[in-house]
Amino acid sequence: MSFITNIQNANVMIIGASQGIGLGFIKKLLQDEKVSKIYATYRNQNTAEELLSLAEKYPDKLTCLIMDITEESQIITSIQHISTEVDKLHLVINCVGLLHDNNIQPEKSLKHINSENLLRYFQINSIGAVLLAKHLLPLFRHKELSVFATISAKVGSIGDNQLGGWYGYRASKAALNMLMRNVAIEYKRTCPQTLVVMLHPGTTDTRLSRPFQRNVPPEKLFSVERTVSQLLTVIEQLQEGDSGEFFSWDGSKLPW
Numbered sequence: 001m002s003f004i005t006n007i008q009n010a011n012v013m014i015i016g017a018s019q020g021i022g023l024g025f026i027k028k029l030l031q032d033e034k035v036s037k038i039y040a041t042y043r044n045q046n047t048a049e050e051l052l053s054l055a056e057k058y059p060d061k062l063t064c065l066i067m068d069i070t071e072e073s074q075i076i077t078s079i080q081h082i083s084t085e086v087d088k089l090h091l092v093i094n095c096v097g098l099l100h101d102n103n104i105q106p107e108k109s110l111k112h113i114n115s116e117n118l119l120r121y122f123q124i125n126s127i128g129a130v131l132l133a134k135h136l137l138p139l140f141r142h143k144e145l146s147v148f149a150t151i152s153a154k155v156g157s158i159g160d161n162q163l164g165g166w167y168g169y170r171a172s173k174a175a176l177n178m179l180m181r182n183v184a185i186e187y188k189r190t191c192p193q194t195l196v197v198m199l200h201p202g203t204t205d206t207r208l209s210r211p212f213q214r215n216v217p218p219e220k221l222f223s224v225e226r227t228v229s230q231l232l233t234v235i236e237q238l239q240e241g242d243s244g245e246f247f248s249w250d251g252s253k254l255p256w
């Protein structure tokens with residue numbers, strides 16, 4: 001890789017690195033000699049065993065921090081920790097997302113709508129990202145090119161929605177896109193070297209997509225390794241005017 005090609009000693013932060021696409025970024029970036037520090041966040045030790053064992057293997061390069069993205073105090077504590085070690089970040093990728101868990105299944109129709117679940121989707125998929133943007137700002141106030149990417153989803157595109165369903169997930173990703181578009185506009189004034197982008201990874205073989213993979217043709221179901229390489233290529237090819245845009249895994253722009 002990478003967009004970091006011209007930067008020596010890049011500092012990276014991956015949020016939601018316990019599994020899936022986030023863990024894939026960690027594995028790939030650990031092998032990149034241009035990256036000197038990686039800060040990885042997780043919220044639950046039980047799902048982060050592989051990540052934590054990588055931190056034991058690469059203690060100088062990888063630091064793991066606890067962060068539930070719905071708790072602003074944990075966001076603050078993690079970022080404070082990072083600030084004691086480095087004064088700038090070059091690449092931040094927010095990989096946190098919720099589609100289903102033990103308590104929530106995506107709504108197939110209006111009869112499944114439940115305000116508590118809707119709030120949970122927005123808390124994790126939308127609000128967490130803008131809280132990150134609020135507290136990361138000081139670490140992006142520097143003169144080197146940097147990228148703040150958030151993994152969104154094509155199903156969050158309002159213009160592209162032909163199928164319906166998945167009310168909470170779709171709406172929370174649409175809200176994420178609007179919040180991060182706003183962040184891009186404000187960052188342009190406060191830290192103009194930072195590009196803020198939303199990325200659609202394509203259907204990727206992770207816990208999140210597993211119950212819904214049945215109708216996905218094999219060539220459209222990406223391995224985590226493939227998704228990570230594709231998204232790093234998109235990041236690498238970003239241009240100055242790309243801040244605030246919503247990109248698919250192949251670098252094409254998606255409709256709002």
Ligand SMILES: NC(=O)c1ccc[n+]([C@@H]2O[C@H](COP(=O)([O-])OP(=O)(O)OC[C@H]3O[C@@H](n4cnc5c(N)ncnc54)[C@H](OP(=O)(O)O)[C@@H]3O)[C@@H](O)[C@H]2O)c1
Nearest residue numbers: 016018020021047068069096097151153203204206208209
């Ligand atoms: N896989 C796909 O096909 C696909 C398609 C389009 C978009 N996406 C998006 O890609 C991103 C990564 O998803 P994935 O496929 O890698 O799913 P995943 O394997 O389920 O990973 C989701 C990550 O989010 C973390 N997370 C969930 N709730 C959190 C919270 N409250 N605070 C902090 N972390 C939390 C999880 O941590 P725990 O281990 O603690 O649960 C996990 O690290 C998500 O934004 C997802 O919406 C995925």
